[in-house]
Structures are given as structure tokens and as C-alpha cells.
Amino acid sequence: MALVDIPGSKSLTARALFLAAAADGVTTLRRPLRSDDTEGFAEGLTRLGYRVGRTPDAWQIDGRPQGPALAEADVYCRDGATTARFLPALAAAGHGVYRFDASPQMRRRPLLPLTRALRDLGVDLRHEEAEGHHPLTVRAAGVEGGEVVLDAGQSSQYLTALLLLGPLTRTGLRVTVTDLVSAPYVEITIAMMRAFGADVGREGNTYVVPPGGYRATTYAIEPDASTASYFFAAAVVTGGEVTVPGLGAGALQGDLGFVDVLRRMGARVEVGADRTTVAGTGELRGITVNMRDISDTMPTLAAIAPFASGPVRIEDVANTRVKECDRLEACAENLRRMGVEVVTGPDWIEIRPGAVPTGADVKTYGDHRIVMSFAVTGLRVPGISFDDPGCVRKTFPGFHEAFARTGLGTAAADR
Ligand SMILES: O=C(O)C1=C[C@@H](OP(=O)(O)O)[C@@H](O)[C@H](O)C1
Numbered sequence: 283m284a285l286v287d288i289p290g291s292k293s294l295t296a297r298a299l300f301l302a303a304a305a306d307g308v309t310t311l312r313r314p315l316r317s318d319d320t321e322g323f324a325e326g327l328t329r330l331g332y333r334v335g336r337t338p339d340a341w342q343i344d345g346r347p348q349g350p351a352l353a354e355a356d357v358y359c360r361d362g363a364t365t366a367r368f369l370p371a372l373a374a375a376g377h378g379v380y381r382f383d384a385s386p387q388m389r390r391r392p393l394l395p396l397t398r399a400l401r402d403l404g405v406d407l408r409h410e411e412a413e414g415h416h417p418l419t420v421r422a423a424g425v426e427g428g429e430v431v432l433d434a435g436q437s438s439q440y441l442t443a444l445l446l447l448g449p450l451t452r453t454g455l456r457v458t459v460t461d462l463v464s465a466p467y468v469e470i471t472i473a474m475m476r477a478f479g480a481d482v483g484r485e486g487n488t489y490v491v492p493p494g495g496y497r498a499t500t501y502a503i504e505p506d507a508s509t510a511s512y513f514f515a516a517a518v519v520t521g522g523e524v525t526v527p528g529l530g531a532g533a534l535q536g537d538l539g540f541v542d543v544l545r546r547m548g549a550r551v552e553v554g555a556d557r558t559t560v561a562g563t564g565e566l567r568g569i570t571v572n573m574r575d576i577s578d579t580m581p582t583l584a585a586i587a588p589f590a591s592g593p594v595r596i597e598d599v600a601n602t603r604v605k606e607c608d609r610l611e612a613c614a615e616n617l618r619r620m621g622v623e624v625v626t627g628p629d630w631i632e633i634r635p636g637a638v639p640t641g642a643d644v645k646t647y648g649d650h651r652i653v654m655s656f657a658v659t660g661l662r663v664p665g666i667s668f669d670d671p672g673c674v675r676k677t678f679p680g681f682h683e684a685f686a687r688t689g690l691g692t693a694a695a696d697r
């Protein structure tokens with residue numbers, strides 16, 4: 283039995299940093315995630331003139347309800363879409379000229395629906411090169427507020443950025459959403475806004491955010507449920523057992539729902555008040571599953587699918603094509619390299635078990651989830667290596683060491 287201490291949630295840490303920066307006092311974040319994405323977010327705040335103090339277990343942020351301290355800033359968002367999409371909204375509420383750039387990987391990822399919505403609210407936002415992509419400059423003069431229509435069918439992060447901005451506007455925001463993926467992330471946003479003293483109402487597809495700002499608080503970050511998926515999957519394919527403390531029935535993160543997929547496939551799953559245990563039973567059935575709400579765990583499922591007794595079909599995951607890489611094709615390509623039969627469509631992937639997977643050098647495309655997912659496959663398939671194992675730094679710099687410490691690979695070798 284492995285008890286696994288999973289680092290803090292990337293999504294909660296990013297939101298908490300935004301909320302703390304905008305709040306009316308000093309906020310303490312307990313157990314924030316320390317990884318490239320969240321360090322990049324914190325560095326972005328520092329570049330805008332916020333004070334972020336760090337100790338190993340907690341970060342302290344001096345909130346500035348009036349917006350960034352500096353009148354001009356240049357922010358590099360690295361690979362982080364939360365940084366690249368949330369920080370321009372924070373900056374828009376201040377007064378100054380703020381430029382945001384990002385890594386080549388992040389520059390390729392879309393932003394246009396958020397750009398349009400911010401412009402509709404009167405924000406002067408200009409893209410320097412390609413329309414709807416970084417780099418961009420915000421000439422900020424505060425945001426009055428009002429009504430906007432948003433297509434969040436490619437990313438819920440556009441909606442989260444607008445909701446987070448809502449309490450910082452002068453008259454409040456009404457955001458009507460025509461399409462939405464990754465809906466549980468919006469619920470995280472709303473729950474955390476409430477924890478920082480703001481309110482969000484809902485009338486059908488319209489989100490209503492009154493003005494009023496945020497209040498500083500002490501906030502404890504949950505372990506990352508997407509990261510936990512690799513450890514749960516590892517238990518299932520090795521016939522082992524993994525318990526993750528700190529993630530239980532009250533967790534905010536939709537990605538904990540991945541354990542329900544494992545349960546449907548035959549795993550033993552116990553979700554307690556404050557911990558979750560998954561154990562392999564030797565049985566892993568095929569499944570057809572809609573992962574629109576939990577698509578960061580699509581690669582985890584694809585990576586264990588070759589060990590199922592029937593086909594694994596994952597549907598409604600078109601937006602995984604605009605993540606760190608085209609994850610549908612990256613999963614398919616790497617599984618095929620292992621000799622596994624895979625078919626993809628515009629928004630689905632089907633893995634057809636049969637052939638025993640063979641070792642391969644996994645092409646990662648600099649995507650942390652491709653590495654962490656196929657590390658799970660590697661517990662059963664000798665000879666799996668990665669062209670860029672270090673890209674796990676985006677969300678879990680210590681992944682390889684932590685994964686080895688579970689001892690689950692040893693269990694697999696003994697089979
Ligand atoms: O808001 C967030 O913290 C996130 C939302 C999701 O993105 P999309 O809404 O783009 O699917 C998820 O994939 C990402 O890892 C984190």
C-alpha cells in the first residue's frame with residue numbers, strides 16, 4: 283500500500299494568487315504548488331509590482347485592490363495558460379501599460395474569445411503578431427463592467443478570467459456563455475471567489491458578478507487531482523493500492539472524478555471525507571466515456587487502455603488538441619509506436635487492446651501530461667523512455683522521484 287503526498291493543485295494555486303493579489307490585505311496560501319506554471323504566475327505578479335513572499339510551505343501576497351503597483355510592466359508567462367489568460371484580466375483592472383508574452387508552445391494556444399470579450403468591455407488590448415495569440419499589450423484604465431457573450435467551447439479559462447475580473451469592475455459583469463468545456467473548473471473559480479469574499483450568481487447560461495472586490499484570507503491549497511490520476515492509474519495497472527490524503531468527498535477539483543472512470547473499469551475505489559484510495563483488482567474492462575469535464579485525465583486513461591480487456595473509447599475531448607500539444611494525436615502516435623491499435627476522430631480516440639505493448643521512445647512534445655501518463659504504461663512495459671522527461675516541471679518537478687518512491691514499478695516487475 284502506498285500513501286502518496288501529492289503536491290498542491292495548479293488550478294487552485296493560480297486562482298489563489300490572482301485573488302490574493304486583488305484582495306484588500308495580506309493573504310497566506312498554505313501548501314501552494316511549486317512548479318514552473320505557478321512560479322511563473324507568482325513571477326508575473328512580481329513583475330506587475332505585487333509583493334509575493336515565499337517560505338517552503340506558504341506564500342504571502344500583499345493585495346492591491348487598486349491594481350498593479352507599476353505603471354509599466356513586461357510579463358513572461360512561460361508555458362502556463364492560467365498565467366497567460368488570467369493575468370491580462372487582472373492587469374486590465376489597473377492603470378498602466380502591460381505587455382504579456384509566452385513560450386512558443388503557449389503562443390500557439392488560442393485566446394481570441396477572451397480578447398474579444400475584454401475589448402467588448404472597453405479594454406484596450408492589442409496583439410503584436412497573430413490576432414488572438416501572445417504577445418499582447420493591455421493599456422489599462424480600469425474596467426467599467428457590463429454584459430458580454432463568450433464562447434468557452436475551447437477553454438473554460440476564458441470564463442474564469444472574466445469571472446475573476448468581475449468584482450474588480452466598477453458596476454459588475456454579466457457573462458453569457460454560448461458553449462463551455464471543462465465546466466468543473468468554473469465551479470472551482472466560483473467557490474474560491476466566495477472564499478475571498480466575492481459573490482457569483484447564475485441565471486441559466488449567464489454568470490452575474492457584482493462589484494465589491496476581494497477580501498484577504500488564509501487559504502489552504504488541495505493536492506492536485508490531475509497529478510493524483512497517474513498514481514491512481516499506477517495502482518490499477520500494477521494490482522497495487524494507492525491512498526492520497528487531502529483529496530476526498532469535499533474536494534473542489536472535478537478531476538478527482540477520474541476515479542469513477544477507474545471504478546467503472548473494475549478498480550476498487552474508496553472516496554473518504556479527506557482521502558481517496560484506489561486499488562487494482564486484476565480486472566480492467568474496456569469503456570466508452572465522455573471526458574469533456576475532466577479532459578486533463580484523457581492521456582492518463584489512454585496510457586492504461588492497452589491493458590484493458592476491451593476497447594477504450596474517450597469522447598468529447600476536442601479541446602485536448604489545443605493544450606500543451608495536440609494530445610489526441612500525441613497519445614495515438616505514442617501508443618502506435620508501442621504497437622497498439624488506435625483510431626482518432628475530431629473529438630475522440632479509441633484504443634483497441636490486443637497486441638502486447640512494446641517499449642518505445644515516447645515523443646513528448648514538451649507536454650508534462652504525456653510524460654506522466656506514459657510513465658504509468660512503463661510500469662508494465664519495459665523499455666519506455668522519453669525525449670524530454672524534464673517537461674514534468676510544468677506541474678510536478680519531482681514527479682519521477684515521487685513515482686519511483688511508490689515502489690509500484692517493483693510490484694509490476696515481480697508479476
Ligand atoms: O482553469 C484551469 O485551471 C484549468 C482549466 C482546464 O483548461 P480548459 O478550460 O482550457 O480545458 C484545464 O485543462 C487546465 O489544466 C487548468
Ligand SMILES: C=C(OP(=O)(O)O)C(=O)O
Pocket residue numbers: 361362363364578605606651677
Ligand atoms: C492544459 C493544461 O494546462 P494549462 O492549460 O493551464 O496550461 C494542463 O495542465 O494539462
